[in-house]
Amino acid sequence: xxxxxxxELQDLAKNLAIGVHVPAKDAQIFAEALVDADMQGVSTHxxxxxxxxxxxxxxGLIVPNAQLKIDRQLGSILTLDAGNGLGQIQARKALDLLxxxxxxxxxxxxxIRNSQHFGALSYYCNLAAEQGFILLAMTxxxxxxxxxxxxxxxxxxxxxxxxxxxxxxxxxxIDLSTSTIARGNIIAAQKxxxxxxxxxxxxHNGDPTTDAQEALLGTxxxxxxxxxxxxxLMVEIFSSVLSGAAIGPSIGSMYKDxxxxxxxxxxxxxFNIAAFMNLDDFIQRIDETIDRIKACRKRPGxxxxxxxxxxxxxxxxxHSMQGIPISKETLGELQQWCTQLNVPFNCxxxxx
Numbered sequence: 120x121x122x123x124x125x126x127e128l129q130d131l132a133k134n135l136a137i138g139v140h141v142p143a144k145d146a147q148i149f150a151e152a153l154v155d156a157d158m159q160g161v162s163t164h165x166x167x168x169x170x171x172x173x174x175x176x177x178x179g180l181i182v183p184n185a186q187l188k189i190d191r192q193l194g195s196i197l198t199l200d201a202g203n204g205l206g207q208i209q210a211r212k213a214l215d216l217l218x219x220x221x222x223x224x225x226x227x228x229x230x231i232r233n234s235q236h237f238g239a240l241s242y243y244c245n246l247a248a249e250q251g252f253i254l255l256a257m258t259x260x261x262x263x264x265x266x267x268x269x270x271x272x273x274x275x276x277x278x279x280x281x282x283x284x285x286x287x288x289x290x291x292x293i294d295l296s297t298s299t300i301a302r303g304n305i306i307a308a309q310k311x312x313x314x315x316x317x318x319x320x321x322x323h324n325g326d327p328t329t330d331a332q333e334a335l336l337g338t339x340x341x342x343x344x345x346x347x348x349x350x351x352l353m354v355e356i357f358s359s360v361l362s363g364a365a366i367g368p369s370i371g372s373m374y375k376d377x378x379x380x381x382x383x384x385x386x387x388x389x390f391n392i393a394a395f396m397n398l399d400d401f402i403q404r405i406d407e408t409i410d411r412i413k414a415c416r417k418r419p420g421x422x423x424x425x426x427x428x429x430x431x432x433x434x435x436x437x438h439s440m441q442g443i444p445i446s447k448e449t450l451g452e453l454q455q456w457c458t459q460l461n462v463p464f465n466c467x468x469x470x471x
Contacts, residue, residue, distance in 0.1 A: 121450055122442030122469040129154045131453065131466055132169055138460030139176040141183040145208045152207035156239040157443045160434035163303025164239040166445065170452040171373055172205065172235075180371075180380055181205060181235060187212045195220050197229040198362065203380050206237025210385060214243050214254065217389045221252060225394030230362030231385040236260055236373050240280035241294035241431070243387070248282040248290045251398045253390040256280045259358040260383060261372040263302045265338040267348040270325030272338045273367045276302050277354035282428065284392075286402045287409060292428030297351040298339040305334050306374075310448050357386040442469030 132150035137143055149172075157165035175181045185204025189197055197216060201209035213229050220227035240256045247254035260275030278301075280294035296302075300319045308315045309331035317327055320334035328334055341347030359366045364384025371381040392401050413424050438444075445453075457464040 120444040120446060122444050123466045124442055124469060125154055125158055125439065127466040128157065128166055128443060128445075131457075131462070131464070132166055134462045135169065135173060135453075135456050135460060136183075138456075138462050139173055139183055141176070141205065141208075145184070145205070148208050148211045149205055152211065152238050152242050154443070155242050157445075158435045158438050159239070159241065159431040160438075161239050161241075161431075162444075162446075163301055163307055166453070167307070167449045168236075168238070168303075170449075170456070173456055175235075175373070175377070176205075178377055180377065185209065187216075189216075195224045195227040197227070199229050199231045201231050201234035203233050203382075204235070206235035206383065206385075207242075209234055210237045210243055210387075211246075213385075213387060214246060214389070217387060218247075218250065218252065221389040221391045225391050226389065228386070228388040230358075231387070232359075232362040232364035232382065233380075234364070234383045234385060235381050236383060237385065239294060240278055241282060241292050244280050244282035244294065245290050245292065247389060248284040251284060251392050253281060253283055253392060255388040255390070257354045257358050257386040258383060259355050259364070259366075259370065260302075261370050261376075261381065262368045263339045264298050264341055264351060265321070266352075267341060267345045270321055270323075270338060274348075274351040274355060275370065276339060277351040277358070279350065279354055283405055284398075284402060285409060286406045287429075289426075289432030290428050291405065291409070291426055292431060295342075297342055297347045297354060299342045299347070300339065302335075302339055305331050305339065309335055311446075354386075359384040362386065 129150040132153050133146045136146035136149050153166050176183050182203045185202030187209050188200040190200050191198040199213055213231055217227040217229055244254045244256055257279045259277050262272035263276055264274045265271055266273055276296035276298040278296040283291040305315055314329040315331050317329055320337055320339050322328040322333040322337040362384040365382035371379045392398050409426050415424055454464055
């Protein structure tokens with residue numbers, strides 16, 4: 120692994136995005152969202168994905184300067200069209216539209232269609248939490264997971280997320296796929312030619328496999344069997360059926376379908392904590408809840424009970440001090456893009 124600073128990687132990602140005609144302000148949003156995932160330790164949704172986004176822009180499958188359009192508005196509800204633009208940019212702009220509505224009315228919601236894979240949901244949820252709001256976020260994605268009892272990919276890994284502000288220097292962050300594992304982990308294993316644990320996926324014939332390549336040709340397993348299947352369906356309905364985006368297998372694959380757009384759908388519901396209670400009272404109550412959780416009797420060998428979001432905050436602190444680790448494969452891709460787009464590779468490797 121090679122390690123680089125957050126700022127250097129953001130600048131590199133921004134400049135490469137500008138190199139494929141993403142407007143500078145949008146490129147900054149895009150770069151921040153990507154590198155934030157790496158900072159949090161979610162490298163599967165970070166700068167390692169930059170290569171495929173740039174490829175799809177060059178092939179005309181993503182519109183680099185797409186405008187976010189409001190199709191309909193009723194009360195606190197927006198229906199948005201991402202214009203086949205970069206998902207990270209359009210989702211951030213959607214949140215910016217919702218914030219003043221939720222501040223005024225207490226709650227605001229939006230569906231977003233005609234979008235792309237947009238990285239880690241927790242990025243948007245944390246942005247909302249830092250302003251005293253709770254964002255419930257969902258997205259569908261390219262088919263990777265079968266319904267319970269099936270062996271044909273229908274659903275994406277269909278994640279759901281929310282973050283809650285605290286006084287503990289980290290947000291309580293819930294960000295989970297409805298599959299037993301995020302598909303990005305299988306993609307990462309395939310790139311490294313390493314096996315995956317049994318129980319993550321089925322091959323094309325519906326048999327359990329530890330071969331990452333076979334898993335990518337087959338299906339990821341749902342978490343908790345039929346319960347994960349039910350949650351995946353719920354996310355599909357909110358994100359896709361309700362938004363007008365593509366459904367299930369109709370969604371284009373980011374990696375395999377290099378001849379058509381994705382048409383991913385997202386769902387955001389934003390709550391203003393101050394509409395429910397004083398924000399300081401909420402912070403006090405959630406901090407007390409965290410303290411009580413961490414004071415629970417521990418299992419043998421456990422030193423500390425962690426709260427969701429705490430490990431991510433520790434990762435971000437470590438990476439801010441020591442740099443963000445970047446794999447050899449991703450580094451090679453970045454350097455190739457720098458050469459192709461005539462963008463200087465100005466990243467200095469952090470001292471070990």
